[in-house]
Amino acid sequence: MTILVTGGTGYIGSHTAVELIQKGYEVIIADNLCNSSESVLDKIAEITGTKPKFYLVDLTDKEATRKIFEENKIDAVIHFAGLKAVGESCLKPLMYYYNNIASSVVLAEVMAEYGCKKIIFSSSATVYGEPETVPITEDFPIFTTNPYGTTKLMIERIYTDLAKSDSEWNVTLLRYFNPIGAHSSGLIGENPNGIPNNLMPYIVKVALGELYQLSVFGNDYDTHDGTGVRDYIHVTDLALGHIAAIEKLTDPGVHIFNLGTGTGYSVLDIVKAFEKANDIKVPYVITARRPGDVPILLADPSKAERELGWKTKLGLEDMCRSSWNFAKKTLNK
Numbered sequence: 001m002t003i004l005v006t007g008g009t010g011y012i013g014s015h016t017a018v019e020l021i022q023k024g025y026e027v028i029i030a031d032n033l034c035n036s037s038e039s040v041l042d043k044i045a046e047i048t049g050t051k052p053k054f055y056l057v058d059l060t061d062k063e064a065t066r067k068i069f070e071e072n073k074i075d076a077v078i079h080f081a082g083l084k085a086v087g088e089s090c091l092k093p094l095m096y097y098y099n100n101i102a103s104s105v106v107l108a109e110v111m112a113e114y115g116c117k118k119i120i121f122s123s124s125a126t127v128y129g130e131p132e133t134v135p136i137t138e139d140f141p142i143f144t145t146n147p148y149g150t151t152k153l154m155i156e157r158i159y160t161d162l163a164k165s166d167s168e169w170n171v172t173l174l175r176y177f178n179p180i181g182a183h184s185s186g187l188i189g190e191n192p193n194g195i196p197n198n199l200m201p202y203i204v205k206v207a208l209g210e211l212y213q214l215s216v217f218g219n220d221y222d223t224h225d226g227t228g229v230r231d232y233i234h235v236t237d238l239a240l241g242h243i244a245a246i247e248k249l250t251d252p253g254v255h256i257f258n259l260g261t262g263t264g265y266s267v268l269d270i271v272k273a274f275e276k277a278n279d280i281k282v283p284y285v286i287t288a289r290r291p292g293d294v295p296i297l298l299a300d301p302s303k304a305e306r307e308l309g310w311k312t313k314l315g316l317e318d319m320c321r322s323s324w325n326f327a328k329k330t331l332n333k
């Protein structure tokens with residue numbers, strides 16, 4: 001089976017490409033490299049022994065996207081490509097709406113032209129906005145608090161409407177919680193440009209000595225230690241969730257799943273776990289809450305376990321150790 005992985009040189013896409021190749025799938029990657037590097041292809045080759053075929057393509061470009069389908073017989077698409085920074089999306093909403101939505105529409109149009117009607121889309125827990133209770137099940141109301149989140153919600157709707165209009169489409173919407181960690185080889189991982197917005201990449205930069213200290217955004221939430229609680233999921237477990245979706249969801253229609261662990265950790269839990277797993281200090285200071293943050297986000301992942309036979313295996317220690325292993329091996333050069 002040949003799988004097109006859009007955004008496949010990015011963080012989650014590259015880990016998924018590795019798992020797919022190791023399970024015997026043929027992988028083709030399409031990416032415009034706006035937030036990743038072509039060198040990731042060599043890393044994938046180093047891990048798996050196979051360098052995936054690569055198209056340097058902006059998916060908003062229909063002709064260029066068509067070429068991929070013209071030259072290959074694609075059985076299914078895993079659509080990771082997109083811009084993902086919440087703060088930037090508030091400053092540049094049009095860039096986010098255009099890039100994320102236009103690319104998703106163009107991709108589906110071209111897929112339909114070539115009779116490829118199976119897509120797995122990277123959605124996000126951000127579509128649950130500020131839920132009133134946790135854990136969150138897939139039938140919770142969806143609404144968003146920032147343009148990035150709105151692009152995810154809109155693409156979910158667009159693909160759902162597409163599946164309603166044509167009963168041959170098989171659409172899977174995977175709502176990721178907080179992916180962290182890196183491949184066990186230390187060759188691929190998360191490598192954001194500039195000062196990171198997310199917790200784990202920030203901790204890593206502090207541990208590397210590139211940033212002075214972590215700001216912990218608020219310790220007056222109603223949580224066990226006052227700091228924000230999230231459902232962190234190892235990126236390798238997340239990657240395997242996509243393979244379960246490819247293999248188990250053979251019926252057309254719309255399939256929606258949370259991908260998380262169901263266990264919550266606070267910011268200070270993560271700092272302490274990182275220090276313990278890696279025997280390194282992470283200096284931090286408590287600062288004001290970050291606007292838009294909620295106290296607790298936690299998945300109920302039981303639907304994915306029931307219907308996909310998928311369950312996370314890797315715990316917090318693995319997440320912390322692998323993030324640091326990648327940083328030392330690959331970032332600290």
Ligand code: NAD
Binds near residue numbers: 013034082084179
């Ligand atoms: P990433 O930035 O590492 O990967 C996304 C890739 O898409 C990048 O390589 C980028 O160059 C590419 N891209 C962007 N726009 C493109 C376009 N128009 N044409 C072709 N390529 C394009 O991000 P990631 O963390 O791997 O996230 C992958 C997907 O998962 C994204 O859609 C993101 O919104 C979603 N997601 C991520 C998280 C997270 O915390 N990392 C959580 C929930 C959902």
Ligand code: WQD
Binds near residue numbers: 124199228230267290
């Ligand atoms: C986690 C916790 C912060 C940085 C974001 C997106 C979401 C999804 C995943 C894409 C929170 C605290 C953070 C720091 C801190 N992405 N924190 N100091 O906000 O849960 O989710 O990434 O879809 O849409 O919003 O993740 O890693 O930014 O924050 O104290 O320097 O760490 O307040 O409690 P978040 P995060």
